[in-house]
Amino acid sequence: MSQTEKTTFRSTILGSARIGPDRELKKATEGYWHGRVDRAGLESVARKLRAQNWTALRDAGLDSVPVNTFSFYDQVLDTAVMLGALPPRFAHIADDRDRYFAAARGDDDVPPLEMTKWFDTNYHYLVPEIDEQTRFTLDSRKVLGELTEALALGIPARPVVIGPITFLLLSKSTDGVAPLDRIEELVPLYRELLAELATAGAEWVQLDEPALVGDRAEAEIDAAARVYRSLAAAEVRPSILVASYFGHLGAALPALAGSGVEGLSVDLTAVVAPELPQLGDTLLVAGVVDGRNVWRTDLDAALATLRALPGTVAVSSSCSLLHVPYSLVPETGLDPALRSWLAFGAEKVDEVVVLARALAAGDGAVAEQLAASRAAAELRRGDPRLREPSVRARVAALGEEAATRAPAEERAVMQARAIPLPTLPTTTIGSFPQTPRIRAARAQLRSGEIDQAEYDRRMREEIAEVVALQERLGLDVLVHGEPERNDMVQYFAELLDGFAATAAGWVQSYGTRCVRPPILFGDVRRTSAMTVDWIGYAQSLTDKPVKGMLTGPVTILAWSFVRDDQSLADTAAQVALAIRDETVDLEAAGIQVIQVDEPALRELLPLRAADQQAYLDWAVHAFRLATAGVREETAVHTHLCYSEFGDVIGSIDRLDADVTSIEAARSRMEVLDDLNAVGFARGVGPGVYDIHSPRIPGRDEIVRSLKLALKAVPAERVWVNPDCGLKTRTAEEVEASLTNMVAAAAEVRAGL
Ligand SMILES: CN1c2c(nc(N)[nH]c2=O)NC[C@@H]1CNc1ccc(C(=O)N[C@@H](CCC(=O)N[C@@H](CCC(=O)N[C@@H](CCC(=O)O)C(=O)O)C(=O)O)C(=O)O)cc1
Ligand SMILES: N[C@@H](CCS)C(=O)O
Ligand SMILES: [Zn+2]
DSSP states (O other): OOOSSSSOOOOOSOOOOOOTOHHHHHHOOOHHHHTSOOHHHHHHHHHHHHHHHHHHHHHOOOEEEESSSOOSSHHHHHHHHHHTTOOOOGTTTHHHHHHHHHHHHOSSOOOOOOOEETTTOOOEEEOOOOOOOOOOOOOOHHHHHHHHHHHHOOEEEEEEOOOHHHHHSEEEEEESGGGGHHHHHHHHHHHHHHHHHHHTTTTEEEEEEEEGOOOOOOHHHHHHHHHHHEEEEEESEEEEEOOOSSSSSHHHHHHHHTTOOOOEEEEESSSSSOOOOOOTEEEEEEEEEEOOOOBBOOOOHHHHHTTSOOOOOEEEEEHHHGOSSSSSTTTSSOOOHHHBBBBHHHHHHHHHHHHHHEEEEEGGGGGHHHHHHHHHHHHHOOGGGGOHHHHHHHHHHHHHHHGGGGGGHHHHHHHHHHHHOSSSSSSSOOBBOOHHHHHHHHHHHHHTSOOOOHHHHHHHHHHHHHHHHHHHHOOOSBOOOTTTSSTTTHHHHTTEEEEOSSSSSSEETTTTTOOOOOOEEEEEOSSSSSSHHHHHHHHOOOOOBEEEEEEOOHHHTTSSSSSSSSSSSHHHHHHHHHHHHHHHHHHHHOOOOOEEEEETTTTTTTSSSGGGGHHHHHHHHHHHHHHHHHHSEEEEEEOOOOOOOOOGGGHHHHHTSEEEEEEEEEEETHHHHHHHHTTTOOOOBOOOOOOTTSSOOOOHHHHHHHHHHHHHHGHHHHHHHSOOOOOOSOHHHHHHHHHHHHHHHHHHTTTT
């Protein structure tokens, strides 16, 4: 049978969430790690979630259902396991599942794989390490297992696997050989995999190649064309869908289209739709339902796009639905108007099905759904919360001076006088452990078991404990510990006008960690101080300076679902003004050091170089607008993490913060050389140990990190701090790690 005679499909999504509508997988996995759930219990939760998910997708009307998008931790780690590419340091762990979790999280003896952002999303993947010790071998058990499980349930299953080009482009080399140079070793493994999948009954396979939507060298595109020609030439294989998402394929599109694969998915939700060439027999899987935001699709516009496409078309989400919450059904507390403008995962699947039906049978077949879509759009356009005159007037009146402080060198002198500190001052990044006790208090407040006054009293108790601990440890600049924050973005969103919070809108951020991104739907305004009581209270307990802690405008946008009816730059300016008002209030309450976190600065960087400068300009402007309202004596700190910073290093300098704490431990302080290269001459706190692992760093290890840092930066500018906040660690880990950190700083200081 030729490939084109095989079955085809008309409606699908590129992947789905897996953590469970009620975070069942998170709970089971954490239970397994802590010995509360056994292996069988964990596997049974996983199997049930997969079955529920596939059945719901099929019953909603999709005629091709993605499988193997389930993961116990991360799909890139799954692919590394599938290709036999786990580093040998995990080989001593005999049990497959425990070896997998060790690679994800580390254990007492071995550090985990590095974790980094999945393209420009708030999902994080584990970075495969490829070197001369890597011997690729195929282990197809997971994907075959999911396929078999789904077929047994009568699901029209389409296994999804990360493609070989993307796998290697996301990997890091530890021996100087570019991972992509090993592509020829992977091709036979993928051919073998295709044969196994076909034999097991797969009619289609989806190979994800999102790395091809970035700026890619000609050699990389040539490699992709060569690889897919070779895979397409395999005798025994399912039809191949190459999936692209998060942007446009550009030059990679004709290369893939000409390779002989049967299907190509394209993201049609970006601002400028790509010019699509005639694709002949290739099935065009059109991503018209945005998989990354929560706004209801304009069905008329989507249909117009679909009808203008060449060739045979299937309707799809633009990317996996991993990035949006499961369903609007539990969101009964949302304002009904706002709710009618939204579509979460389940509703997006319905939209795909409606669009496919309209394409096949005409608009009349879905007249009711089209009318509802139009009515929601109309309601949204007319809502007064989208245009708040006072906010608009304030933004319009801003001049350049609003984003400008005195020169940094002058500020440094004034701040040294106002805030006396030792050389190599020690501090932390803000959060202390979010203990079960803290979370339980918040759950009790929500359920009405305790009132606001009791909740406040308990949070003050937590703050007092954290302040006392920091004094005992001998830290120099203290923090209040952020106990009152459910999340560093959601906390602010719940207090600002223009945002809505969800009840159950959980989205996986990494592993078992989830976030509930707020929905930024209207004009943003601060109506009262958000942090001053907590931070002012902490300052009242100590003579040491307490660092005020805020989240920056870019990060608030990055970790929210943001309105799509105006530019991000305009929305960022509104958020920046709200944060600016808070800095001014903190200063008036006696806070001399204010940290405005921007861990997501790098995350929002557009994937294509041509779009990056415009983003960096508005992002830097928003940060400066948020931080330039305070006096020159007030030290503005910022914190960056979770990224490779190479592409934004110049912009870190332009933020004009007095001190920048930055993730550095895992990259062996290389970021400091990058900062030097752009003439960065401000305070810097290179993270001296990695907080993502439960490992307690030894004092000698931290001394070594610090000495490495001092080779790059003079001691007068260096701060000593962990890589990131301590919220995910236990109290014991934090106390032990910070004891070693303070001791290491003292040792190095004494030797200066
Ligand atoms: C710094 N990071 C962040 C990112 N994005 C954010 N929006 N926020 C971030 O901090 N992206 C990059 C990184 C990713 N890192 C993390 C780190 C840690 C988490 C995390 O721990 N998430 C928690 C959920 C946090 C939260 O919202 N907590 C709420 C609700 C807690 C809860 O589950 N409550 C229970 C009942 C209470 C109980 O008894 O435990 C319930 O509702 O069932 C709160 O504290 O009130 C997680 O558990 O996954 C995320 C990203
Ligand atoms: N202040 C925050 C920053 C995390 S990126 C924290 O300490 O958790
Ligand atoms: Zn951080």
